Amino acid sequence: xxxxxxxxxxxxxxxxxxxxxxxxxxxxxxxxxxxxxxxxxxxxxxxxxxxxxxxxxxxxxxxxxxxxxxxxxxxxxxxxxxxxxxxxxxxxxxxxxxxxxxxxxxxxxxxxxxxxxxxxxxxxxxxxxxxxxxxxxxxxxxxxxxxxxxxxxxxxxxxxxxxxxxxxxxxxxxxxxxxxxxxxxxxxxxxxxxxxxxxxxxxxxxxxxxxxxxxxxxxxxxxxxxxxxxxxxxxxxxxxxxxxxxxxxxxxxxxxxxxxxxxxxxxxxxxxxxxxxxxxxxxxxxxxxxxxxxxxxxxxxxxxxxxxx
Amino acid sequence: xxxxxxxxxxxxxxxxxxxxxxxxxxxxxxxxxxxxxxxxxxxxxxxxxxxxxxxxxxxxxxxxxxxxxxxxxxxxxxxxxxxxxxxxxxxxxxxxxxxxxxxxxxxxxxxxxxxxxxxxxxxxxxxxxxxxxxxxxxxxxxxxxxxxxxxxxxxxxxxxxxxxxxxxxxxxxxxxxxxxxxxxxxxxxxxxxxxxxxxxxxxxxxxxxxxxxxxxxxxxxxxxxxxxxxxxxxxxxxxxxxxxxxxxxxxxxxxxxxxxxxxxxxxxxxxxxxxxxxxxxxxxxxxxxxxxxxxxxxxxxxxxxxxxx
Numbered sequence: 001x002x003x004x005x006x007x008x009x010x011x012x013x014x015x016x017x018x019x020x021x022x023x024x025x026x027x028x029x030x031x032x033x034x035x036x037x038x039x040x041x042x043x044x045x046x047x048x049x050x051x052x053x054x055x056x057x058x059x060x061x062x063x064x065x066x067x068x069x070x071x072x073x074x075x076x077x078x079x080x081x082x083x084x085x086x087x088x089x090x091x092x093x094x095x096x097x098x099x100x101x102x103x104x105x106x107x108x109x110x111x112x113x114x115x116x117x118x119x120x121x122x123x124x125x126x127x128x129x130x131x132x133x134x135x136x137x138x139x140x141x142x143x144x145x146x147x148x149x150x151x152x153x154x155x156x157x158x159x160x161x162x163x164x165x166x167x168x169x170x171x172x173x174x175x176x177x178x179x180x181x182x183x184x185x186x187x188x189x190x191x192x193x194x195x196x197x198x199x200x201x202x203x204x205x206x207x208x209x210x211x212x213x214x215x216x217x218x219x220x221x222x223x224x225x226x227x228x229x230x231x232x233x234x235x236x237x238x239x240x241x242x243x244x245x246x247x248x249x250x251x252x253x254x255x256x257x258x259x260x261x262x263x264x265x266x267x268x269x270x271x272x273x274x275x276x277x278x279x280x281x282x283x284x285x286x287x288x289x290x291x292x293x294x295x296x297x298x299x300x301x302x303x304x305x306x307x308x309x
Numbered sequence: 310x311x312x313x314x315x316x317x318x319x320x321x322x323x324x325x326x327x328x329x330x331x332x333x334x335x336x337x338x339x340x341x342x343x344x345x346x347x348x349x350x351x352x353x354x355x356x357x358x359x360x361x362x363x364x365x366x367x368x369x370x371x372x373x374x375x376x377x378x379x380x381x382x383x384x385x386x387x388x389x390x391x392x393x394x395x396x397x398x399x400x401x402x403x404x405x406x407x408x409x410x411x412x413x414x415x416x417x418x419x420x421x422x423x424x425x426x427x428x429x430x431x432x433x434x435x436x437x438x439x440x441x442x443x444x445x446x447x448x449x450x451x452x453x454x455x456x457x458x459x460x461x462x463x464x465x466x467x468x469x470x471x472x473x474x475x476x477x478x479x480x481x482x483x484x485x486x487x488x489x490x491x492x493x494x495x496x497x498x499x500x501x502x503x504x505x506x507x508x509x510x511x512x513x514x515x516x517x518x519x520x521x522x523x524x525x526x527x528x529x530x531x532x533x534x535x536x537x538x539x540x541x542x543x544x545x546x547x548x549x550x551x552x553x554x555x556x557x558x559x560x561x562x563x564x565x566x567x568x569x570x571x572x573x574x575x576x577x578x579x580x581x582x583x584x585x586x587x588x589x590x591x592x593x594x595x596x597x598x599x600x601x602x603x604x605x606x607x608x609x610x611x612x613x614x615x616x617x618x
Binding site for chain 1 (some may be wrong): 441505
């Protein structure tokens, strides 16, 4: 019987114990799932940052580290990690992200805030343009970014995407590289940031790049807080150059109550809820990768240690 | 050369003159388009309510009345109207409606108002359920209702639809008749009303039917104001039985400033902007029907005078 160590911390163990046991049984994997296997006996590590494991050295026979989250920036640089590392690609996580992104893009496209905030008895008939005339940019075309770009294009938005390496997605104008980034920024009335956090993407939206966006552009960031230079963003918002920023992720979370994002009239803070890994679907993704490992099949969503995602 | 009378009023004439001329030429129809043909010479009437024509008797050779709008309740009962009447089905109108409906359904699904209205420095992480676990009902499965139901189902919402006559739409649980209406209401956390206004649908959402909705249900009405009994809705909102109503259409428009909908904390008024006929695309729909009339082909979107839509 293979030994699976749950190293996601005690709170998550409560949420994951039953779904993981069920998913492993469903996948036909006979597993001993615990939080306290001796390291040298462990076959697979189910991992989350801030859990009990930070040194992977004693896990000498572990075949893979299976991350519970999509972002791996807290573990990918760990020098003791010599085992294969897999990202979480959870259908629930993808669906939640698509709903958040499409909801906020439509909110800004339709100008919903004006209606929600200003019910003052004045009839101001002014219909928004059609989505086909609204240019949206999606930065990052991984599993989440591609799903959001597809959903937005499905609603007729004029969508361009950007990724570091060349991609091709039907219905999306795909750009890559530094020149491509400038072109996508220059056309995007609404820009969605769904890039992995790497040394190359940290501070990607700095003062120079924010200045490339059209006047009044809106930013939706459900990706990672450090993708944006906060000071540069605040300056662009104060100047009215950027029309609004809806931010779900921050350099420090929870966002401190005194942070200037909270009271800023052009900022909407949401508390890292764009998407969360859901135990039932995430457990199936973990079990599927363990089944693959046992059958000698390639792991799904294996992290490239060079690119960092 | 056929004679086309534009009877949409002088303001709309400004918007439609050039697009209609262009669309007729594009459709290969040689037409004399004016606002002042003598009635007995007119071949086709392009019509809007509140325009110059209310008596159709003198238009003895007119082959069709082509309505500029989707709703025909202001003209269908006109006893002088003996000519065929066609509704407007405009791709721009459908797209605009889909964007409004999906935007507001996602707004309520995701609980956006709480974030927009309460940026108070308190981090309250609580992710909404997935759309697959959110039950939405669409009342009315004509061109607009069906398009909205499809778009919502495409985002994984659990969608049921209701129409007077039996319909079948892939991915939508379609119900019909009085019993079907009760079933759709009983399951719908969010209900969208996109029915035509007829004697049968006026006041459809009365006190009894509102009481069938689940506790805290949300209503989105971009269809017609009189579909809802306003007093019954206000009572249900005051009691908290209905969680919210987002209303785009009203018995009296503009909605008077003193109307209790405006200040109600559970009501969002939007000023009849869910969808508007757009001259460029609407002109093509009109020209296509004139082309068909001249070729002896059946008109598109012909109104059934018995059902009233």
